[in-house]
Amino acid sequence: MNRNERYLVAGSHAWSRKVFEETISKYQGVWKLVADGNEFDRELLRSFDPQYIFFLHWSWKIPDDILASYECVCFHMTDVPYGRGGSPLQNLIVRGHRTTKVTALRMVEEFDAGPVYLKEELSLEGSASEIYQRAAELSAAMIRRIIEEHPTPRLQEGEPTIFKRRRPAESEMRDIPSLESLYDFIRMLDAEGYPHAFLNHEGFRYEFTGAKLNSDSLSATVNITVMEPTK
Numbered sequence: 001m002n003r004n005e006r007y008l009v010a011g012s013h014a015w016s017r018k019v020f021e022e023t024i025s026k027y028q029g030v031w032k033l034v035a036d037g038n039e040f041d042r043e044l045l046r047s048f049d050p051q052y053i054f055f056l057h058w059s060w061k062i063p064d065d066i067l068a069s070y071e072c073v074c075f076h077m078t079d080v081p082y083g084r085g086g087s088p089l090q091n092l093i094v095r096g097h098r099t100t101k102v103t104a105l106r107m108v109e110e111f112d113a114g115p116v117y118l119k120e121e122l123s124l125e126g127s128a129s130e131i132y133q134r135a136a137e138l139s140a141a142m143i144r145r146i147i148e149e150h151p152t153p154r155l156q157e158g159e160p161t162i163f164k165r166r167r168p169a170e171s172e173m174r175d176i177p178s179l180e181s182l183y184d185f186i187r188m189l190d191a192e193g194y195p196h197a198f199l200n201h202e203g204f205r206y207e208f209t210g211a212k213l214n215s216d217s218l219s220a221t222v223n224i225t226v227m228e229p230t231k
Helices: 014-022 042-048 064-069 088-094 128-149 179-188
Strands: 006-010 030-034 052-055 071-076 082-085 099-106 116-123 161-163 197-201 204-213 218-226
Touching: 006 042, 006 128, 014 030, 014 128, 042 064, 052 128, 071 128, 082 088, 088 128, 088 179, 099 128, 116 128, 179 204, 179 218
Parallel strands: 006 030, 006 052, 052 071, 082 161
Antiparallel strands: 071 099, 099 116, 197 204, 204 218
């Protein structure tokens, strides 16, 4: 591994910035973090000329010509080809999964369909923010392996299962059959990036975070705001 090799990390969330500052930036090589889609452009790529571009929970679509010109690696929270698509964490939890894999894959034009470099086990216990932080730390370890070992990515095998990205309205709590399901629903939305689990009632909006499941009860923090009047 060349100490002067350049690597770009694109990550817009708090957990991405944290793991970059504490871990990834200390690896050998020259590292740069891009935390906003407006900063990620062709001029940056031409001037920095990275060997790899690593995407940690990135929300902006990457143009096809960039994917063709650079080795772009993203980290997807499913055992692809199962679970390609949006909102993987929430889609896994509502389906009852307690563990998953973080997959490092080469980005191609079709979302999450590229060949796979590595896969590692990930627990889905805890709040969404805790899971995202663990996934970021695991992704950092996988980045180190990639820059040191340069694994050849392998084509995915099997029939794809596609996840749909959740809409904000789907954070409303409706028809939840048990305390365990309610706990899962609150915790899977307890992170930045999605509306928290909520209820609307008689002009007030109740948002739930910090869920804790006890033997026969559930506790949570509730933030209550006045709903905007309907026009």
